[in-house]
Every structure is written in structure tokens, then in C-alpha cells.
Amino acid sequence: MLQTTTSSAASAAPPAPxxxxxDRTRVPRRSNRAARRERxxxxxxAAPAVLLLILxxxxxxxxxxxxxxxxxxxxxxxxxxxxxxxNFLRAFSDPVFLRSTLNTFVFAAVIVPVQAALGLLLAVLxxxxxxxxxxxxxxxxxxxxxxxxxxxxxxxxxxxxxxxxNSFIDTITFGAWQGTAWLNDPNTALGAIIVLSIWQAVGFHxxxxxxxxxxxxxxxxxxxxxxxxxxxxxxxxxTWPGLRSTxxxxxxxxxIAALGLFVQVDVMTQGGPLNSTSTLVYQAVxxxxxxxxxxxxxAISLIFFVLVLIVSLVQRRLTxxxxx
Amino acid sequence: MKRRSLPVMVSLAAASALALTACGQAGQGGGxxxxxxxxxxxxxxxxNPAELEVYEKIITEFNASQDEYKVVEESFPQGAYNDAITAxxxxxxxxxxxxxxxxxMPNWAWAGYLEPLDLPESITDELLPTTVGTYDGEIxxxxxxxxxLSIFARKSVLDxxxxxxxxxxxxxTIDEFDAALTTLQSAGYATPLDIGAEDAGEWWSYAYSxxxxxxxxxxxxxxxxxxxxxxxxxxxxxxxxxxxxxxxxKGWASNAGTLGNQEFVDDEVALSYTGVWxxxxxxxxxxxxxxxxxxxxxxxxxxxxxxxxxxxxxxSCNSPEGARAYLEFSFQDEYIAEFADKQVVIPATAGAxxxxxxxxxxxxxxxxxxxxxxxxxxxxxxxxxxxxxxxFEKAAKDIMNGAxxxxxxxxxxxxxxxxxxxxxxxxx
Numbered sequence: 001m002l003q004t005t006t007s008s009a010a011s012a013a014p015p016a017p018x019x020x021x022x023d024r025t026r027v028p029r030r031s032n033r034a035a036r037r038e039r040x041x042x043x044x045x046a047a048p049a050v051l052l053l054i055l056x057x058x059x060x061x062x063x064x065x066x067x068x069x070x071x072x073x074x075x076x077x078x079x080x081x082x083x084x085x086x087n088f089l090r091a092f093s094d095p096v097f098l099r100s101t102l103n104t105f106v107f108a109a110v111i112v113p114v115q116a117a118l119g120l121l122l123a124v125l126x127x128x129x130x131x132x133x134x135x136x137x138x139x140x141x142x143x144x145x146x147x148x149x150x151x152x153x154x155x156x157x158x159x160x161x162x163x164x165x166n167s168f169i170d171t172i173t174f175g176a177w178q179g180t181a182w183l184n185d186p187n188t189a190l191g192a193i194i195v196l197s198i199w200q201a202v203g204f205h206x207x208x209x210x211x212x213x214x215x216x217x218x219x220x221x222x223x224x225x226x227x228x229x230x231x232x233x234x235x236x237x238x239t240w241p242g243l244r245s246t247x248x249x250x251x252x253x254x255x256i257a258a259l260g261l262f263v264q265v266d267v268m269t270q271g272g273p274l275n276s277t278s279t280l281v282y283q284a285v286x287x288x289x290x291x292x293x294x295x296x297x298x299a300i301s302l303i304f305f306v307l308v309l310i311v312s313l314v315q316r317r318l319t320x321x322x323x324x
Numbered sequence: 325m326k327r328r329s330l331p332v333m334v335s336l337a338a339a340s341a342l343a344l345t346a347c348g349q350a351g352q353g354g355g356x357x358x359x360x361x362x363x364x365x366x367x368x369x370x371x372n373p374a375e376l377e378v379y380e381k382i383i384t385e386f387n388a389s390q391d392e393y394k395v396v397e398e399s400f401p402q403g404a405y406n407d408a409i410t411a412x413x414x415x416x417x418x419x420x421x422x423x424x425x426x427x428x429m430p431n432w433a434w435a436g437y438l439e440p441l442d443l444p445e446s447i448t449d450e451l452l453p454t455t456v457g458t459y460d461g462e463i464x465x466x467x468x469x470x471x472x473l474s475i476f477a478r479k480s481v482l483d484x485x486x487x488x489x490x491x492x493x494x495x496x497t498i499d500e501f502d503a504a505l506t507t508l509q510s511a512g513y514a515t516p517l518d519i520g521a522e523d524a525g526e527w528w529s530y531a532y533s534x535x536x537x538x539x540x541x542x543x544x545x546x547x548x549x550x551x552x553x554x555x556x557x558x559x560x561x562x563x564x565x566x567x568x569x570x571x572x573x574k575g576w577a578s579n580a581g582t583l584g585n586q587e588f589v590d591d592e593v594a595l596s597y598t599g600v601w602x603x604x605x606x607x608x609x610x611x612x613x614x615x616x617x618x619x620x621x622x623x624x625x626x627x628x629x630x631x632x633x634x635x636x637x638x639x640s641c642n643s644p645e646g647a648r649a650y651l652e653f654s655f656q657d658e659y660i661a662e663f664a665d666k667q668v669v670i671p672a673t674a675g676a677x678x679x680x681x682x683x684x685x686x687x688x689x690x691x692x693x694x695x696x697x698x699x700x701x702x703x704x705x706x707x708x709x710x711x712x713x714x715x716f717e718k719a720a721k722d723i724m725n726g727a728x729x730x731x732x733x734x735x736x737x738x739x740x741x742x743x744x745x746x747x748x749x750x751x752x
Binding site: 071073074077160162181274286289290292 | 436524715
């Protein structure tokens with residue numbers, strides 16, 4: 001689950017409800033030879049992907065694991081030395097690292113519910129049978145296909161003291177309220193990045209919710225209407241239960257994407273002002289690559305990996321319990 | 325699917341996967357076959373057609389001048405260049421000739437990426453001192469030009485507000501500078517000074533560490549190169565950074581606005597702390613009214629950063645003699661003059677100066693030559709520089725945003741010192 005969901009929009013199709021049990025009973029009996037051949041074919045077909053996975057995923061992770069216990073440098077004539085858990089001790093006494101961890105979780109804690117809810121709301125809106133609804137779908141989806149770097153640069157201008165956001169505020173409040181330079185203020189910078197990030201990615205999750213909505217059979221709504229259910233009752237008793245597997249998928253993808261916040265920070269604030277927007281991934285890149293302390297950077301990445309793993313396991317646990 | 329096609333498919337897939345991992349190989353170029361030995365050359369100047377044009381001219385003329393070597397050039401955008409070098413070095417795949425930003429050189433030399441340059445002294449002695457990169461007593465890099473920072477102003481504006489026009493011999497003292505900024509602010513310039521704080525990266529160390537040095541501090545103790553203690557957090561540094569913080573608090577400077585010098589051209593700011601590369605555009609816009617002034621004296625005389633992009637030879641070069649021959653060929657006054665005029669940077673030799681349009685005795689940009697000769701100071705020549713620069717930038721930005729000056733500087737010193745220590749002193 002972890003890999004398929006982190007691998008960006010391209011591979012993230014919504015999990016269609018798979019009729020697993022039916023499949024299993026349909027498998028006909030076969031001779032041993034045929035089964036062996038099938039297994040070989042399967043392995044052969046999986047081989048390219050497995051090779052790439054090993055090369056670009058497994059080996060780097062193992063390397064990072066090894067490096068995090070050394071003082072290895074990106075550029076250095078000195079051979080790396082084993083330093084035990086020094087890097088981890090250093091991380092947990094490094095105020096910037098601790099602040100980055102806090103920021104990362106604050107970001108995720110806001111993004112996950114807000115973006116999921118907003119995506120659902122938009123999906124329900126654009127699921128109506130009215131004219132021109134495709135146009136709305138496209139409009140909401142445009143930010144998703146725009147490069148996040150471009151989006152960040154544009155919003156950076158909009159957030160300036162004399163930028164679009166402030167002139168908008170100025171206009172609608174008739175000059176009663178002056179905005180600040182949003183990205184320059186430690187109190188608003190992370191909030192500003194949150195708003196931009198929600199705007200950018202909500203269309204993607206709207207699309208997934210939408211595909212979920214369209215798997216719910218129309219007969220259920222008809223039946224509900226015949227029972228005299230109000231629109232809200234239809235939503236609570238038909239739509240929401242029908243979206244269960246979609247919900248799990250949306251929550252998991254948003255959470256993992258949110259925890260990996262990096263580009264917006266790198267382009268807009270470089271972790272500032274006063275570390276208010278520094279995140280775990282940003283800190284790992286800054287330390288490991290820009291300051292060349294690959295050992296320490298690997299340690300931060302490893303901590304990040306473990307944290308994401310814990311969060312995903314907890315999420316899985318919570319969503320599975322309810323299913324039973 | 326036919327059965328016999330399967331092994332073919334698998335081997336194809338495996339081969340393509342392997343090819344993927346190998347496609348990063350830039351290659352040193354085969355020299356063993358017939359024909360000239362190929363020398364690969366990387367520059368950071370993609371996106372800078374003026375600079376590239378001169379390189380292409382030099383390469384064509386060099387390749388035509390003999391048939392032993394052939395230089396093959398590849399250009400990268402500046403933003404991705406250092407990353408490309410680091411990645412190439414990590415995979416032992418550096419090009420023969422490479423250019424580098426001056427202050428990163430000691431780091432690469434220490435790591436063993438670079439070969440001592442060994443150019444004839446008749447060439448290196450002629451060059452501006454800041455265009456020759458020395459580390460550990462050896463010359464590892466040399467460049468065709470240097471850049472310089474100055475303060476741009478309009479003569480009419482200073483006259484109208486009764487502000488003394490400073491000269492190289494008598495620059496503004498910091499009190500005069502403060503008074504000028506106050507006057508200009510009340511004269512209607514909301515933020516009178518553009519110091520480029522909206523930029524990120526190396527600019528911070530390049531632009532603001534000379535101010536710190538002018539105040540008597542520094543990024544690191546240059547006598548030992550082993551600690552930043554006392555240099556980056558001493559009383560002089562505290563005083564300078566307090567000034568820096570107040571400049572933003574009082575609204576003299578801001579970190580909003582656009583990169584480059586447009587605000588000065590549009591007369592939105594009265595003073596602009598910027599580089600020689602912006603001078604021509606400003607002359608075009610402002611004409612004779614433009615003043616190219618030395619930066620203010622924070623106590624120890626004005627300082628500006630020295631050391632721009634320079635050339636070196638990688639230690640994995642298959643033919644260092646060929647690379648050396650190319651570099652010797654390239655350091656001709658006429659090429660240096662061409663770089664200087666096309667790119668608007670200060671030529672590295674006196675011979676080239678005379679040939680240039682902008683930097684000769686009566687050239688419009690002559691003041692930059694004097695600024696560079698008198699005030700240029702290289703950034704600390706230590707392999708720790710990337711860490712020092714990154715830490716300096718972060719600390720200065722935090723201070724700009726209102727962090728406590730003393731504790732921020734102490735923290736930065738601690739970070740730099742820890743790094744130097746964990747690298748066994750970087751060989752010092």
C-alpha cells in the first residue's frame with residue numbers, strides 16, 4: 001500500500017471493489033506443469049518491476065539504514081566512521097529537527113481532514129446531473145496538473161505584502177483590514193502553505209471521491225427516496241457507507257503526501273521564518289545534501305520513514321477494525 | 325503470448341533497466357581510438373547565451389588550432405550545476421574541465437576532485453588576485469573575470485536630499501549611511517534600500533558577509549579555520565546583525581519585491597546594493613544620473629565579496645595536459661575582454677581591461693574595477709565553506725525575521741564548529 005500510494009498521481013487509480021472470492025472459485029484445476037509454467041511466466045513478468053524496485057527502493061533504503069549509523073559525508077576524502085546512534089541522539093536534541101517534526105504533523109493534522117472533506121464536498125457538487133458539470137470538474141482539476149513548483153512561485157507573489165491576496169482582502173473589507181506579508185510572518189507562514197497545498201491537491205481527491213460516488217448503484221437512491229429519505233438521510237445512509245473503501249484510500253494517500261511536504265517549503269520559504277515552515281523532508285535534504293552530512297540526513301530520513309510507517313499502520317488498524 | 329518470446333522479453337527488460345542506471349554516465353570520451361583526444365567540459369552557463377557564445381568561440385578556435393585534442397562542451401543551468409557535479413563526483417564520472425563558483429573550490433580540492441592547475445605563472449600572476457583560487461598553497465582554479473557589488477544611486481536624488489556623495493577614498497560611514505536612509509525614507513521612498521533579501525542561497529553569504537567583515541566580524545576565524553567562535557558571534561558581529569535586523573524593522577530594506585534591480589530602475593528604491601552585472605541595464609534606464617558608489621564603511625573600511633566562477637581540471641581527467649593546453653589557450657586578453665563586455669563582468673587582466681568597452685580607463689563601468697581592486701575579499705578558503713554559507717544564510721534570515729541576535733549567532737557558531745570537528749578540522 002505504501003509504495004503504490006506514494007508513487008504519485010499516475011498510478012493512483014481508485015481501488016475498485018474487487019470481487020475476490022468469486023475469482024478464487026473460478027480458477028480451474030490444472031496440471032502441475034501448467035501451474036509451474038504459469039508461475040514462471042508470472043515471475044518473468046514481475047522481474048523488470050522487481051529489478052527496478054530493488055535498484056531504486058530497496059538498495060537505497062538499506063544504504064540509508066547503514067549510513068545513518070556513520071558520520072559519512074557527501075564530499076570527503078575521510079572514510080566514514082561508525083558513530084553508533086550519535087546521529088539519532090543529535091536529531092532529538094536538535095531544536096530545528098524537533099520543530100520540523102512538529103510542523104510536519106501540524107500540516108498533516110490540518111490537511112488530512114480538511115482536504116478530504118473539501119474533496120468530498122466538491123465531488124458531491126460536480127456529481128450532479130446538470131449542464132456544464134464537466135467544465136466545473138476540469139476547473140477544480142487544473143491545479144493538480146499544474147507543476148507544484150509553478151504553483152508555489154505564483155502563490156509566493158500572491159502572498160506578498162502588496163500581493164493579490166492582500167488586495168483582495170482590502171477590497172472585500174473596504175480597507176478595514178490590512179493583510180500581512182503572509183510568508184514572512186512566523187505566525188502565518190505555515191497556514192499560508194497549508195491553504196495553497198489544499199487548493200493544489202483537492203482536485204485530485206475530488207476525482208477519486210467522484211469515481212467512488214459513481215460506483216454506488218442508482219437503485220439504492222431510488223429505494224431510499226421511496227422510503228421518503230431526505231437528501232441528508234440519503235447521504236448518511238447510502239452515499240457514505242458506499243464510499244467506505246474510497247475513504248480509506250483517500251485518507252491514506254493524503255496522509256502520506258502531507259507528511260512528505262517539501263517542494264512548497266523549498267520554493268517559498270526555505271523553512272523560514274524562524275523555522276516555522278521547516279519540515280522533516282526539508283530538513284533531511286538541507287542537512288544531508290546541501291550541508292553534505294549524508295549520515296545525519298540518512299538518520300533523519302530513517303526517523304521519518306519509521307514515523308510514516310507508524311502512522312500508516314495505525315490508520316490501517318483503525319479502518320480495519322470498523323470493517324469487522 | 326508465445327512461449328519462446330519470453331526469455332527475450334525478460335532480457336530486454338533487464339537490459340533496459342540496466343541501461344537506465346547507466347544513462348547518467350557523462351563519459352570521459354574515448355581517447356584511445358584514432359583522432360584527437362576528447363576533453364569533456366562542463367559549464368554552468370546554460371541560459372546565459374552571451375557567456376556560452378564566447379566559450380563556443382574559444383572551443384572552436386582551440387580545436388582548429390591543433391589536432392591532438394578536441395574539447396566537447398556541455399552546459400547546465402546554474403541552479404542544477406553544483407548538484408550535477410556532486411552527483412558526477414560521487415559516481416566517479418567528472419568531466420575533464422569544469423567551472424565552479426570560487427568559494428566551493430576548497431571543498432572540491434580537499435575531496436580530491438581537482439588537480440592542481442599548474443598553469444604557467446606568466447598567466448596566473450597577471451590575473452586579479454580574487455580570480456585565482458588557492459587552497460593549501462596550491463592553485464586549483466582560475467577565472468576570466470570577477471564580479472563586484474556596489475551601491476547604485478541617482479545623483480539627482482542624493483543632491484535633492486542634501487546627501488553627500490561618497491567616494492572610494494571617503495566612503496559613507498555607517499552613521500552617515502543610516503542618516504541618508506532616514507532622510508530618503510522621509511523623502512517618500514517607503515523602503516529606500518534594496519539589498520536583495522528576497523534572494524536565497526549563496527547570495528546571502530556573498531552579499532552580507534562582506535558587511536559583517538567591514539564591521540570587524542567574519543564567517544569563521546581565518547587564522548585557524550577551525551572555529552567560528554568570536555568571529556561570527558563576537559561583539560562586532562552582534563553589532564552588525566543588530567543593525568541588519570533594525571534595517572528591516574525600520575523599513576529601510578525589505579525582503580519582498582522582485583529579484584534583480586528592477587525596483588531601482590523603476591525609482592521605487594533610492595539605493596540599490598547590487599552587482600556589476602546589473603549596471604548596463606541601469607545605465608540604460610538612468611543614464612548619466614547613475615552613481616556607482618562604494619558600500620558603506622561599518623568600521624573597518626568597505627568590503628565587497630570577491631571570487632566568481634573559475635575553471636579547474638578534475639583529478640579523473642584522462643588527459644590533464646590537454647585540459648591545461650586548453651586553459652592556457654583560453655586565457656588570452658581578447659577572450660577575457662569579450663567575456664567582460666558581453667556578460668558585464670570585470671576582466672581579470674589589465675591587458676583585457678584596455679580592450680574592453682566598459683572597463684577601460686574611460687569606460688562607464690570603470691568604478692567597479694577600482695572597487696574590486698581596493699575592497700574585494702574572498703570568502704573563507706576552507707572546505708567547510710558549504711556548511712558555513714548555509715548556516716550563515718539561515719542565521720541571517722532568522723535575524724531578519726526578528727530572532728534574538730545573540731542566541732541565533734551562538735547557535736550558528738555551535739553548528740559550524742560541530743561540523744568542523746566532525747570532519748577532523750577539514751585538514752587544518
